[in-house]
Amino acid sequence: MSDHVHVEVLTKPGCHLCAEALATTEAACAEFGLSYTETNIENDAALLTQFAEEIPVLRINGTVRDFWKFDPARLRRLLAEATGPSAGR
Structure with a gap:
């Protein structure tokens, strides 16, 4: 199941919260x-317009699940749900 889980962190350069979010995401993943994957919103006008004030943003399988400060326990719970036996049903 986990082969079908896509975890993405939307970031922008110079963002201290982004660095923290990436470290949290790396450990949990x-x-x-x-x-x-890390996606720089400055390279995509639509993402920049949509998320300029919410960076960093966590998306799991394309759905926004968190932003600004990622809570490690919440992230682990979200990943457990995404990779669990009922995921994708």
Whole structure:
């Protein structure tokens, strides 16, 4: 199931919250054997317009699940739900 989980962190350069969010995401994804992608919103006008004031943003399978400060416990719970036996049903 975890092969179908796409974890993405929307960021922009110079954002201290983004650095913290990436570290939290990296640690949590490692626990679940998942990778994640980082997307710089400055390279996408639509993302920049939509998320300029909410960076960083966590998306799991395309759905916004968190922004600004990522709580490690919440992130682990979200990943457990996304990779669990009923995920994708």
